[in-house]
Amino acid sequence: MRIKLEKRPAPSVAMMVLTPVLSVLLTMLIGVIVFDFLGVDGFGAVRDIFLTPILASYKWQDVAVKAAPLVIIALGLSVGNRAQVWNIGAEGQYIIGALFAAGVGIAAGDLGGPFVVLAMVLAGILGGALWAAVPALLKTRWDVNEILSSLMLTYVAGQVLGYLVGGPWKDPNGRNFPATAPLHDNQVLPIVFPGTTVHLGVIVALILPFAFWWLMARSMFGFQVRVVGAAPQAARHGGFDTKQTIWLALVISGAMAGLAGAFEFTGALHAINLGFPSGYGFTAIIVSFLGRLNPIGCLIAGVVLAITYVGGQVAQTTVHIPSSTAGIFQAMMLFLILASDIFIRYRIRFVSRRPQAAAVAGE
């Protein structure tokens, strides 16, 4: 008997839902065994990484706040990735978005209120979009690879942040530490549930996937993006402008990263220091692919990844696993989820050798 992979006529919807769930369960099972083998309380580790963030209601807000920027950035990246435009500089656009928001906040001085906050958020969107427009311009005008330019600009963005918070925007009351002054109370994003850290950005992160789903599935733009990504030649014949798609893909993903940066600044941190860039823009790339470039998928994947981050830190204190082990565990889960994708397009057949022999004999 041997195992044979057989292509399904159409991707299996059941598997699309089932495999990620099974992968997570398998990760948990392997985790219990491997952690025990390593001399750690395996059951406790797995429980804290996966279940505590879900079952302990006080951890929900942490998961939500952690997931929000991941989901928002991943949504934008999914658009680009569908069009085969590879923006891997979302981290830089996230930084610039936050800086634009901070610039508006500083310019507003003591002014506050909904309009100032709205202006800050819009400035964040603009900043992210502008930073992503550079790779778009280079790509469409001189055919400069956007993977390279967007990544390089992330490092540049980090230096822009360093210059601003250590120089012109340094908090005058901040003891000369490189950081902006904390936002006034009337300049911060409102908290949705009093007594928690869940800011308005989290709610937006919950709504946006549905807006993107509509955009991609129902609008002409969504169709254009999918066609350009799937078959550039055909797209050109169909009258779609490839350059326009590149522009839109990059600008939209940049705008989303900028929005996430503005939310993180106005909603969660209220000041920008050198530690502000902490990798959301890179992690969101994984979220985007884990969510299969589907807006709703991005929402789920963002939450799952946020759970493992939050849970990984819980497990550090409860069962004392080092953060590196939590990282390995997270990677293992990603590997399993990605590997199980095959069951969506293929089914496994156990084929015995006998019928084959019979067929030969029958000839």
Next chain:
Amino acid sequence: MANISRRTLIKTGAAAATLSAIGAPVLAADKIKIGFVFLGPIGDYGWTWAHNQARLMVDKELGDKVETVYVENVNEDASAIPVIRDLAKQGCKLIFTTSYGYMDQTIQVASEFPDVKFEHCTGYKRAANVATYNSKFHEGRAVLGTISGMMSKSGTIGYLGSYKVPEVVLGVNSMALSAQKKNPNAKIKLVLIDSWFDPPKEAAATQTMINLGCDIVATHTDSPGPLQILEQKKLYGFGQGADMSKFAPHAHLTAIEDYWGPYYIQRAKAVLDGSWTSTDTWDGIKEGTVRFAPYNKVMPDDVKAAADAIRKGYMDGTYNVFTGPIYDQDGKLRVKEGEVISDADLAVMDWFVKGVETAS
């Protein structure tokens, strides 16, 4: 231990197990839990390593009365908030947040847990239940500067820094002023590499400073990489944060050791006996927070004596490197003869003294 708890958990069932994890763990009544939030990995052999050594000292000293837990690799962004809050929720009565970037997060969580005491390292925002503490690393730099001023043949001393923050500015200035007391023409070349930890860049920066004439390089970044370069070039340097002599037996003249242990033990005891209050502690050589690794035997006796004199001066309070006259980079007199810069002014220092060459 692991096995017992697992068996118990399986018996009581998964749901109950989860609930028990959420509630405050049951501890012996007199045992308190102390939490630590670390910026890097405890294996960085630098900043976080030193804080973790201090945690282990607390364990050793007060192991029958306290239990310590830590979280490493915690970003200095909003995600630090849940980490700190979690430690408080788990029943920690004292929480050390050991990097500047946790300042606002510590204040925020502290407001939610009035019964928990917080200790924030290197920050300046306090509350009824938030104390701050820091170390006068610049006192140690005065010793290193004295050694460098006497041992540098070129009179050009390299200083490898991370960012332009007061701690680094103070270190550079202290080094320059003390070196100039021994060699009036001593200069400091400062390179800030925009990172606390980047061994390849630290190594390249050290090579660069050597090529520009530095024969002693002091480091204010966290890896022993620069020392290894100095060892290969048969030049001298100093350990940062810990005794790094085994990385460079020849080059390592001495090291400033971050010795947080006594402070941590003292604060833990204060919580145990209920005497804890919010304070702002800035200890140095005198209090033992700044210590030194043994001098390298290549150091001449007069250099050792001069270094010891500075240490003694700080121990008995008769010496302060920031005593006027002090001129800034442009040659302007900033501190008059006989005046001493106050601690409050030192804490916000953002200008370099005469003889410091830098691009920022």
Next chain:
Amino acid sequence: MSIDFIIAAFITVVGLTTPILLAGLGELVVEKSGVLNLGVEGMMLIGAVCGFALTYTYGFDYPGIAPWGGILAAAAGGALSALLFGFLVLELNSNQVATGLALAIFGTGLSSLIGQGFTGMIITPFGSIFPDALATGRYTQVIFGYSPLVYFALAMVPAVHWFLNRTRAGLILRAVGENDLSAHSIGYSVKQVRYAAIAFGGAMAGIGGAYFSMVITPMWAEKMTAGRGWIALALVVFAGWRTGRLLAGAFFFGVLMTLELYAKASGFSLVPSEVWAAMPYLMTVVALTLISRRETAGGNAPACLGKPFLPTA
């Protein structure tokens, strides 16, 4: 500016160039076979820790051989982790971008786990193997003063070029990267070719990582590659998938990073120091823009890069 000054600066440039050149060459071959492995940073870290661990463990008993064994261990560690990636993307057709990024996370975690017992230890740097007279001579050090890994990296540039353009195996590899279905239909095993390329890429990244832990700063510290794997990835794109230009690009990057340090140490304060720090990245983009303008760029990117191989589709 004396000749000694230039020599010393040049040696710094070589130190910054070598690891990204090694990792870049490996990734170039991987991408030429049509696979995009973004996990270079993780593979470099695994290589760094494996190389260090083996050299440390056997360095006292076998000081002469241990570093060579360390390099092999680094290559093996890098290749093994790459094969894990290979299995996922080739057998299970998982998404290459996401799998590569997961490999980066995995490598970071695994390397710190392996390295726990090795923090704070040191080894003798894996330096020049030429006689001291040559290796440290005032002028001769420019040629003889480097670790064997530097010569290995330099030798690999023409070797990879020759392999890709002059050998049958290289031709097949490129064919697989350009059109996997055609290559498959004329009887080449796409999977085998790609497995080999991925393993080679991992081995080179591992050796590149070992350059950090065994040559520049002979120690192990978590995340000690500090993001060079990402630079190596960008370098392959910058080079337009050509070996000669990869060498030029790596050197160019090394020069720019060195310039940043010299500018800072010399006290050029006309512009904020952040401008100097951003310079290598900005100039890379500018340089690519200038190069791209003069040619029909992008033409050298393998057509199948990053796409799954689905022979029955």
